[in-house]
Amino acid sequence: MRPVIFSQISLDLKHTRLFRSPSNTDDMAEEAKKLAGYAAVDNHVQNNQVVGVGSGSTIVYAVDRLAERVRQEKLNIVCVPTSFQVSVRMCLLSAVLCSSSLTPYQLDVAIDGADEVDAALTLIKGGGGCLTQEKIVASCAKHFIVIADFRKDSSALGQQWKKGVPIEVIPMAYVPVSRTIAKRFGGEAVLRMAVSKAGPVVTDNSNFILDWKFEHIHNWKEVNIAIKMIPGVVETGLFVGMAERVYFGMEDGNVGVRDPPVN
Numbered sequence: 451m452r453p454v455i456f457s458q459i460s461l462d463l464k465h466t467r468l469f470r471s472p473s474n475t476d477d478m479a480e481e482a483k484k485l486a487g488y489a490a491v492d493n494h495v496q497n498n499q500v501v502g503v504g505s506g507s508t509i510v511y512a513v514d515r516l517a518e519r520v521r522q523e524k525l526n527i528v529c530v531p532t533s534f535q536v537s538v539r540m541c542l543l544s545a546v547l548c549s550s551s552l553t554p555y556q557l558d559v560a561i562d563g564a565d566e567v568d569a570a571l572t573l574i575k576g577g578g579g580c581l582t583q584e585k586i587v588a589s590c591a592k593h594f595i596v597i598a599d600f601r602k603d604s605s606a607l608g609q610q611w612k613k614g615v616p617i618e619v620i621p622m623a624y625v626p627v628s629r630t631i632a633k634r635f636g637g638e639a640v641l642r643m644a645v646s647k648a649g650p651v652v653t654d655n656s657n658f659i660l661d662w663k664f665e666h667i668h669n670w671k672e673v674n675i676a677i678k679m680i681p682g683v684v685e686t687g688l689f690v691g692m693a694e695r696v697y698f699g700m701e702d703g704n705v706g707v708r709d710p711p712v713n
């Protein structure tokens with residue numbers, strides 16, 4: 451059963467024009483990413499802010515919108531990127547000031563994509579291997595806003611994203627960490643291999659990624675803490691209790707907004 455979208459915001463003309471009668475699911479997803487990215491930047495970024503910027507294909511639209519607003523509105527903002535990928539894009543756009551260090555800044559807002567979002571706003575992140583920087587940046591922000599297309603919407607983790615929970619590990623520890631996870635929590639934690647070279651994916655921090663293909667739904671808060679305690683684990687792609695709001699770009703051209711459930 452798909453979770454309820456808590457509210458829907460209708461789009462103004464500027465956003466509606468982004469739709470060009472997409473012909474298939476991939477095209478629709480691409481348009482949906484753009485809608486979500488624009489909605490987050492328009493609703494959460496203001497002048498004189500420090501903005502954390504996530505990684506992946508969805509965030510690209512948010513970066514483009516940020517650059518557009520900086521140019522048009524002469525915004526004075528500083529961005530803190532979470533990956534090589536996004537810092538290069540921001541440099542190319544050259545409209546946005548970047549800082550590679552968190553030291554001097556309290557972040558006003560961080561915006562990022564996700565691989566899967568459940569009904570409680572628990573996230574799986576790290577499909578692109580940037581989970582550690584993303585979690586650091588999100589944890590330093592007053593507000594953490596997530597953007598996603600409709601395919602990421604899930605009532606329970608694992609229903610949409612089939613590749614498992616990414617876990618960044620120190621290279622020498624990947625075998626024992628993988629064995630410990632399988633023994634304690636079931637499933638299989640598989641070393642992520644590169645597509646265009648012979649060998650594992652190496653993160654921006656020079657570490658490896660294990661993708662933990664879990665077998666059943668867990669208490670994600672407890673599992674996240676337990677996995678982080680295994681020697682050699684740097685960070686997990688489980689983001690529990692961090693997201694304040696998720697914008698879903700929908701197939702019908704609307705943007706769905708989900709806030710955490712009130713307990």
Ligand SMILES: O=C[C@H](O)[C@H](O)[C@H](O)COP(=O)(O)O
Pocket residue numbers: 504505506507508509562563564565575576577578579580581584
């Ligand atoms: O490491 C990558 C990040 O966690 C991404 O934000 C996540 O994988 C979503 O990426 P995309 O927007 O390309 O689906």
